[in-house]
Structures are given as C-alpha cells and as structure tokens.
Amino acid sequence: DTAVSQTPKYLVTQMGNDKSIKCEQNLGHDTMYWYKQDSKKFLKIMFSYNNKELIINETVPNRFSPKSPDKAHLNLHINSLELGDSAVYFCASSWDSSNEKLFFGSGTQLSVL
Amino acid sequence: GQQLNQSPQSMFIQEGEDVSMNCTSSSIFNTWLWYKQDPGEGPVLLIALYKAGELTSNGRLTAQFGITRKDSFLNISASIPSDVGIYFCAATSSPSDTDKLIFGTGTRLQVFP
Numbered sequence: 324d325t326a327v328s329q330t331p332k333y334l335v336t337q338m339g340n341d342k343s344i345k346c347e348q349n350l351g352h353d354t355m356y357w358y359k360q361d362s363k364k365f366l367k368i369m370f371s372y373n374n375k376e377l378i379i380n381e382t383v384p385n386r387f388s389p390k391s392p393d394k395a396h397l398n399l400h401i402n403s404l405e406l407g408d409s410a411v412y413f414c415a416s417s418w419d420s421s422n423e424k425l426f427f428g429s430g431t432q433l434s435v436l
Numbered sequence: 437g438q439q440l441n442q443s444p445q446s447m448f449i450q451e452g453e454d455v456s457m458n459c460t461s462s463s464i465f466n467t468w469l470w471y472k473q474d475p476g477e478g479p480v481l482l483i484a485l486y487k488a489g490e491l492t493s494n495g496r497l498t499a500q501f502g503i504t505r506k507d508s509f510l511n512i513s514a515s516i517p518s519d520v521g522i523y524f525c526a527a528t529s530s531p532s533d534t535d536k537l538i539f540g541t542g543t544r545l546q547v548f549p
Contacts, residue, residue, distance in 0.1 A: 327478075364522055366479070366539040379536060413478050423467050423528050423537050427478025 459525030
C-alpha cells in the first residue's frame with residue numbers, strides 16, 4: 324500500500340490550460356503539504372494544511388488553489404498554466420503541523436508547452 | 437531569507453569509499469534532518485537530529501547536529517551502488533505551525549562499481 328499517493332505521475336499540457344493534481348495519504352496524518360521542485364532540484368514549500376485548514380501559504384500565485392476535502396486528501400488545482408509552472412510537484416504529509424518528519428509522494432512531473 | 441547551502445554539489449565516488457557532505461546556514465535551527473531522493477521518487481527521511489552536538493547513526497549513515505546549530509554533517513561509510521541519489525539536508529526553527537521545513541540545495545551522489 325502506498326502511503327502518500329499522487330496522480331498523475333506525468334502531466335503534459337498547453338499554456339493557458341487548467342489542471343489538477345490529486346494527493347491522498349493513508350497514514351492517518353493530520354498535516355499535508357505541497358512542495359515544488361525546480362529543474363535545479365531545489366525543493367520549496369507551497370502550502371501546508373492541518374486538518375483541512377490552511378496554515379502555510381508561501382506567496383504562491385493565486386492561480387494555484389489547494390483544496391482539502393478531508394484530512395486525507397490535498398488536491399492542487401492550477402489555473403491558466405504558464406511555462407514557468409513546469410516542475411515536479413510533491414505532496415507530503417506528517418503527523419501534525421509541528422512534526423518535521425515528512426512522508427513524500429513520488430511526485431508529479433508537470434510540463435507546460 | 438533562510439537558506440541552507442550544501443556542499444559538495446555533486447560527488448562521483450567508487451564503491452566502497454566513504455562519503456562526507458555538509459550543510460550550512462547563517463541562521464540557527466533547532467532541528468536538522470537528512471533526506472535522500474532516489475531518481476523519479478520523493479525524498480525519504482534518513483536521520484533526524486534534535487540537539488546541538490548530537491551524533492546519530494542509521495546503518496552506514498552517521499549525521500551530526502553542529503554545535504553552533506548552524507550546520508549539520510552526513511557521512512556514509514563503505515558506499516554501495518544503491519546509495520546513488522540526491523541527499524538533502526532540511527531544518528526548522530521550532531515546533532510551530534508556521535515554522536516551515538526548509539530544504540538545502542542538495543548533494544548529488546554517484547557511485548561507480
């Protein structure tokens with residue numbers, strides 16, 4: 324059983340389109356995250372949700388809208404995709420918002436053409 | 437902003453060799469962690485350190501929390517081909533909702549048989 328699973332693994336789309344990435348964790352964790360990894364492999368936090376409530380929003384453009392229907396799911400919707408959005412997006416979870424031990428999904432490679 | 441600089445950026449070593457890498461910052465942190473990212477996967481936690489000066493091992497891996505609280509070190513002894521990947525340090529200031537986990541710039545390790 325995959326602990327943190329995200330879909331799709333690969334996403335290729337045209338500029339201007341809207342797309343979503345789904346994430347689910349079966350670990351019973353309270354906190355979920357979205358991280359962005361650029362072409363230089365630098366990992367940067369985008370959002371953090373604790374029990375469906377937003378607790379961190381790292382100055383991400385409002386074209387990015389996370390949605391947490393319950394604490395086991397944190398989906399990422401991106402409107403009007405731009406070339407610079409191309410990256411690998413990782414979902415992660417932890418027991419609670421003060422726990423630094425993150426469990427990551429295997430990533431979604433987004434390519435905007 | 438807070439930044440974690442890792443060195444070296446990349447390493448090419450022979451199987452059986454020992455490896456050392458480090459992570460430095462101009463800021464003080466209360467928790468240091470080391471993660472490993474295999475190709476096409478998300479990072480996986482290797483070691484967590486909670487006290488200045490602490491030395492912790494996980495199999496062939498040993499990590500230390502620097503005494504100044506501004507750095508950390510990771511050693512891998514007797515490297516094997518499956519040690520290949522990107523090693524990230526990560527740190528956080530305190531156990532708080534809004535204190536993010538910051539990741540370092542990464543050290544890419546290549547092991548030749």
